[in-house]
Amino acid sequence: xxxxxxxxxxxPENPVLRGINLHxxxxxxxxxxxxxxxxxxxxxxxxxxxxxxxxxxxxxxGRSTSDRGSLLAIRRSVGIVFQNPDAxxxxxxxxxxxxxxxxxxxxxxxxxxxxxxxCLEMLGIKELRYRNIRLLSGGQxxxxxxxxIMAITPECIVFDEALSxxxxxxxxxxxxIISGLNRDGTTIVIIAHNPxxxxxxxxxxxxxxxxxxxxxxxxxxxxxxxVELESLHPITGGIEVQVTHTYxxxxxxxxxxxxxxxxxxxxxxxxxxxxxxGAGKSxxxxxxxxxxxxxxxxxxxxxKPPEPGRNVGMxxxxxxxxxxxxTVHKEISFGLRSMGLSDDEVEERIRSAMEQVGLDRMLLxxxxxxxxxxxxxxxxFACIIAMKPGYIILDExxxxxxxxxxxxxxxxxxxxxxxxxxVYISHRIQDVLDISDRIxxxxxGTLVFSGTKKEYLNxxxxxxxxx
Numbered sequence: 427x428x429x430x431x432x433x434x435x436x437x438p439e440n441p442v443l444r445g446i447n448l449h450x451x452x453x454x455x456x457x458x459x460x461x462x463x464x465x466x467x468x469x470x471x472x473x474x475x476x477x478x479x480x481x482x483x484x485x486x487x488g489r490s491t492s493d494r495g496s497l498l499a500i501r502r503s504v505g506i507v508f509q510n511p512d513a514x515x516x517x518x519x520x521x522x523x524x525x526x527x528x529x530x531x532x533x534x535x536x537x538x539x540x541x542x543x544x545c546l547e548m549l550g551i552k553e554l555r556y557r558n559i560r561l562l563s564g565g566q567x568x569x570x571x572x573x574x575i576m577a578i579t580p581e582c583i584v585f586d587e588a589l590s591x592x593x594x595x596x597x598x599x600x601x602x603i604i605s606g607l608n609r610d611g612t613t614i615v616i617i618a619h620n621p622x623x624x625x626x627x628x629x630x631x632x633x634x635x636x637x638x639x640x641x642x643x644x645x646x647x648x649x650x651x652x653v654e655l656e657s658l659h660p661i662t663g664g665i666e667v668q669v670t671h672t673y674x675x676x677x678x679x680x681x682x683x684x685x686x687x688x689x690x691x692x693x694x695x696x697x698x699x700x701x702x703x704g705a706g707k708s709x710x711x712x713x714x715x716x717x718x719x720x721x722x723x724x725x726x727x728x729x730k731p732p733e734p735g736r737n738v739g740m741x742x743x744x745x746x747x748x749x750x751x752x753t754v755h756k757e758i759s760f761g762l763r764s765m766g767l768s769d770d771e772v773e774e775r776i777r778s779a780m781e782q783v784g785l786d787r788m789l790l791x792x793x794x795x796x797x798x799x800x801x802x803x804x805x806x807f808a809c810i811i812a813m814k815p816g817y818i819i820l821d822e823x824x825x826x827x828x829x830x831x832x833x834x835x836x837x838x839x840x841x842x843x844x845x846x847x848x849v850y851i852s853h854r855i856q857d858v859l860d861i862s863d864r865i866x867x868x869x870x871g872t873l874v875f876s877g878t879k880k881e882y883l884n885x886x887x888x889x890x891x892x893x
Contacts (some may be wrong), residue, residue, distance in 0.1 A: 427452040427582060427613055428473055435468055440796055444636040446482070454583070455605075455614040457624040461828040463798025466617045467509070469633065470586045473615065474504035481821070487581075502531055505580035509587035509799070509826050511567030511725035514574075520546075520554045520562075524574045531575030531578055534672045537789050545573040548603055550596070564591035564743055564822070565853070568818035572600065589623055591743065592826040593702040593853045601626065619828045665817065665849065667693035669723035671709055682710040684720075685871045691864075693728070693816075696848045697837065698854060698862030704866040706741070707851045711821045713847060715740035727817055735761060739815040743822045745806030746795070755790040755795070756807050765813070777880045779808040782841055784834035785888035800831030807838060817847045822858060836861055859883075 428450040435443045442465040450456055450473075462733060471477040472484050475491035486503055489496035517523035521542060529537045546552045559567060568591050573807055575583055575871055585604070589597050596707045605626045608614045632639045666873050671684040684706045691697045691714075696712050702709050712718040713725055716732025717740065725732055732738050742748060751757040758779060762772045779786055783804040789797065803823065810818055820839070826833040839848060839861055852858050858865065865882040867875040875885060 429485040431483045433479045435480050446638055448638055452613055453611055455628045457627035457630035458617045459568045462800025462831050464633040465636055466633055467586055470506055470584045473584055474501050503580055505575040506584040507575050507588035508569050511571050513558050514571045520557055520570050522576050525793050527574050541577045545576045549573055561673050561681050562708045563704045571852045584615040586617045587826040596703050663728040664693040664865045666726045669720035672721045683871055687873050689873055689876055693847050694844055695864055696843055696850055696862045697864045698858035699851045699866045700858055701868035706871040707868055708821055710849055711819045715819045738817040739810035739813055740819040741807055741823050746802045749794040752793055753791055754794050757794050758812050761813050775812040779812040782811055783808045800827045819849045821851045
C-alpha cells in the first residue's frame with residue numbers, strides 16, 4: 427500500500443532521515459520505535475504527504491506524494507493521530523471536531539450522526555459528544571482525535587504516540603479497538619516507545635540515526651529502576667490543598683473537575699498522583715502551581731499562596747507550546763535574568779541544570795523548536811530546575827519519551843529528591859511506584875486515597891482479593 431524508496435529528509439541544518447526503504451503492505455500492523463529525535467514523527471508525516479521527501483519517493487496506492495494532484499486522495503487514504511491532541515483539535519465541541527472531517531470528505535448528512543455515535547461508543551466516550559474540547563483532559567482529547575480519524579474510515583491509520591496520555595484501562599481498550607480495525611482490513615502503523623503498545627504488531631522496525639533497522643532496540647523492555655525512597659524523613663511545611671473546582675461555572679459548559687479535595691503533600695518528599703482519564707490530575711496540578719484559582723477553597727505552600735516561578739514551578743505535558751526564545755541558552759536564562767542574577771550566577775545555574783537533566787551543553791546554541799520531543803522535555807525541566815523553586819509539579823513528565831530519555835528524566839528527579847518537593851503526575855503506575863514515596867489517587871474528581879507507597883500497595887492487593 428505504501429512504498430518508501432531511498433527517502434531522505436532534512437530540516438534546516440538538521441538531516442533527519444537518510445536512505446529510508448520501507449514497504450508497508452495492505453492490511454499490515456507495523457510498529458515503529460526509536461529514540462526521541464530519530465525521525466519517527468517525520469516518517470509519519472511523509473506517509474501521507476504532510477512532508478515531502480528531499481530525495482527519493484513515497485508512493486501511496488501507486489500515487490506519489492510529490493504529485494500535488496494526488497494529495498487529497500492520499501490524505502483520504504492515510505489518516506494520522508498525532509501525539510499532541512491540542513494540535514489536531516479543530517471544533518469547539520467533540521461533535522464539531524468529528525463532523526469537520528466527515529463534511530470535508532463528503533459523507534452524507536444522514537450518515538454523519540451514525541458514524542459519530544459508533545466511534546464514540548466504541549471508545550467509551552459517548553457522554554463527551556457535546557463537551558467543549560478545551561475542557562477535556564489530555565487522555566480524553568487523544569480519544570476524541572482517534573474518533574475523528576476512525577470516523578472517516580481511512581485505509582491506513584498512523585498512530586504517532588497517540589496513546590501516551592491514556593491510563594492503562596483506556597490504553598488496553600484502544601489497543602483492542604486498533605487490533606479490531608486491523609482484522610477488518612485497516613492498515614495500522616503505530617509509533618510508540620512503550621513496548622506494551624507494540625504487542626499486536628506483525629513486525630516492528632526501529633529508526634536509528636536516521637535509518638531503519640529491522641529489529642528491536644535492546645532497551646525496549648526497560649522497566650525503570652527499583653530505587654526506594656522510604657528513607658526520607660518528614661519535614662515541617664509542605665502543600666495543603668482544600669479545594670473544589672468547576673470549569674465555566676454557571677454556563678452551558680460547566681464541568682465539575684474536583685470535589686472537596688483535602689490533601690497534604692509533605693515537604694521534601696516525592697508524591698505521586700495517579701488516576702484515570704478525566705480524574706482531575708492536571709487540574710489539580712494547575713491549582714497547586716498557582717496557574718488557576720480554585721472555585722472554592724485555597725492552597726498554601728509553606729503557609730503562603732502559590733507563587734508561580736518563585737516558590738513553585740511546573741513542567742507541562744507539552745512544553746514545546748511554551749517556548750519562545752530562539753536558543754536553549756536564552757530559554758533557560760530568561761527566567762534567571764528576571765530574578766536579577768549576575769551573569770556568572772546565570773551561567774553556573776544553566777551549566778548545573780543541563781548537567782542534572784543529562785543534556786549536552788552543545789544544545790545551548792540550538793533552537794528549542796528544532797529539538798526532539800525528549801530534548802524539549804528535558805530543556806523545559808532544566809528551565810525549572812535552574813530557577814530553584816522549593817516545589818516542582820511534573821505533569822506526565824515522561825509521556826512520549828523513549829526509554830533512554832525517560833531514564834534521564836527519572837534520574838534527574840531522583841537527584842533532586844530531598845532538595846525540593848516534587849509532585850509527580852503520571853499514567854505510568856510503575857514509574858510512580860519507582861519514584862514516589864507517597865501516593866494520592868483521584869477518581870472522577872474525588873480523592874479516594876492518600877498514603878505511603880506501602881499503604882497503596884496493600885490497598886491494591888486487598889482490592890484484588892475482592893474481585
